[in-house]
Amino acid sequence: MAGKLNITAATRLSEAVSENPFLLLLLEHLEIGLPLQEKSLEQVASEHGIGTELLLTFVRLYDDPGYVVDLLFTGAEVHSIIRYLKNSHRFYSEEVYPGITDVISRMNRDIETGEIMMIERFFKEYLAEVRNHFDYEEHTVFPYIMHLHERITGTAQAHGSSDYSVAEYRDHHDDIEEKLDDLRNLLIEYLPLREGQQVRRRLLFRLHELEHDLRIHSRIEEQILIPLVACMEDKLSESR
Amino acid sequence: MKSERNIIVAEPSLMVYSGLSAVVANSGRGLALTRSDSVDDVMRLVTLRNAEAVIINPALIQGNAKTIQSLRNASPATRLVALVYAFFDDSILSQFDDIITVNDPVEKIVSTISGDNTTVRRKQEGSQPDAGLTDREIEVLKLLAAGMATKEIAEELHISTNTVISHRKNLSVKTGIRSVSGLTIYAVVKKYITPGSITT
Numbered sequence: 001m002a003g004k005l006n007i008t009a010a011t012r013l014s015e016a017v018s019e020n021p022f023l024l025l026l027l028e029h030l031e032i033g034l035p036l037q038e039k040s041l042e043q044v045a046s047e048h049g050i051g052t053e054l055l056l057t058f059v060r061l062y063d064d065p066g067y068v069v070d071l072l073f074t075g076a077e078v079h080s081i082i083r084y085l086k087n088s089h090r091f092y093s094e095e096v097y098p099g100i101t102d103v104i105s106r107m108n109r110d111i112e113t114g115e116i117m118m119i120e121r122f123f124k125e126y127l128a129e130v131r132n133h134f135d136y137e138e139h140t141v142f143p144y145i146m147h148l149h150e151r152i153t154g155t156a157q158a159h160g161s162s163d164y165s166v167a168e169y170r171d172h173h174d175d176i177e178e179k180l181d182d183l184r185n186l187l188i189e190y191l192p193l194r195e196g197q198q199v200r201r202r203l204l205f206r207l208h209e210l211e212h213d214l215r216i217h218s219r220i221e222e223q224i225l226i227p228l229v230a231c232m233e234d235k236l237s238e239s240r
Numbered sequence: 241m242k243s244e245r246n247i248i249v250a251e252p253s254l255m256v257y258s259g260l261s262a263v264v265a266n267s268g269r270g271l272a273l274t275r276s277d278s279v280d281d282v283m284r285l286v287t288l289r290n291a292e293a294v295i296i297n298p299a300l301i302q303g304n305a306k307t308i309q310s311l312r313n314a315s316p317a318t319r320l321v322a323l324v325y326a327f328f329d330d331s332i333l334s335q336f337d338d339i340i341t342v343n344d345p346v347e348k349i350v351s352t353i354s355g356d357n358t359t360v361r362r363k364q365e366g367s368q369p370d371a372g373l374t375d376r377e378i379e380v381l382k383l384l385a386a387g388m389a390t391k392e393i394a395e396e397l398h399i400s401t402n403t404v405i406s407h408r409k410n411l412s413v414k415t416g417i418r419s420v421s422g423l424t425i426y427a428v429v430k431k432y433i434t435p436g437s438i439t440t
Contacts, residue, residue: 114435118425125421182422189416190429 009042029087065215069223126179166229244272246289250296267350293319308335331403334376371414380407385424
């Protein structure tokens with residue numbers, strides 16, 4: 001899907017949201033509440049302590065998940081990026097995954113075939129993997145990045161140096177999209193169901209919503225966060 | 241123009257091609273052979289002629305693993321038949337739908353080219369149209385679904401681990417499913433295995 005919005009710093013943010021309601025999720029993850037009044041993107045960004053370029057890049061990614069980020073952001077943006085990522089983890093865990101689990105359980109109750117039971121187990125496996133991934137980010141990666149940032153700005157409490165590096169994160173960056181793709185393909189191409197077409201459609205819509213947000217989430221990690229942290233590491237090793 | 245069944249033959253030896261051509265001409269099956277001398281040419285002809293089958297000497301695709309996949313992508317309904325008169329590794333032969341050898345009896349060559357056996361096999365299984373999996377890929381799928389690791393599958397089937405990995409890749413490309421648990425559900429849906437036989 002190519003981008004549809006021609007958006008700049010001066011664009012009225014409410015117009016962009018009306019065009020693309022997925023932006024509501026972006027605002028939520030960044031803790032920007034409605035109503036937006038007549039404010040431009042730049043105004044909203046500065047009121048919330050977010051760099052204009054960063055917010056503009058996020059909006060462009062929501063408009064077109066294939067958008068290639070060509071800017072290198074600075075350490076000053078680390079807080080906003082991590083806030084976004086943590087809030088989206090919470091959104092998946094507290095809202096999206098329980099919703100999908102509910103639909104699958106209902107399918108299982110209504111239709112009760114061996115295949116649906118397997119789908120239920122498949123999704124549980126996926127959830128366990130995703131939780132591991134989120135835990136790893138929240139307990140290892142994000143604290144490490146915050147510590148780096150504090151060392152650069154000179155606000156670090158302890159000076160404990162860490163053997164960890166962002167290269168490890170890049171390697172650990174499991175493909176959590178794989179199983180979701182599989183689930184979608186099984187539902188669309190292969191799973192025979194005499195009844196329950198509506199419930200299957202509901203499930204597919206929910207998966208689509210999740211995939212869309214997750215895809216952007218991964219792009220933000222790969223194209224914004226990882227290059228930024230690599231740059232912070234370089235800066236620290238030079239100053240040593 | 242109307243009822244001819246087009247078959248492309250990629251065979252470097254003119255002698256072998258002439259022999260095959262004579263066998264087919266006498267079969268009365270309405271099969272029209274076109275000889276092709278390179279893989280690129282096969283690619284071009286397969287869609288141009290709406291070929292029912294492509295017969296290939298595996299020597300032409302050795303060392304170029306993507307050829308078969310590109311052919312399948314270009315023309316998914318076309319059967320790929322290996323024409324064999326030398327030794328080839330199982331990893332190559334397993335990518336084909338069928339195999340004929342120069343020592344096969346004439347009737348068998350004709351029926352294989354015509355796809356008689358393929359049709360019979362699919363009817364017997366009574367399953368839905370599959371993703372064009374080869375017999376070998378189905379065997380690997382069953383063992384994967386039974387919870388076996390790559391190395392164990394290699395030992396069970398007497399093939400190398402690399403071959404198992406290449407079968408796995410093909411399975412994922414053809415079915416669109418990458419994870420082992422996803423492939424397991426696929427195997428159940430397609431009735432290659434029963435849910436009761438799953439160990440994990």
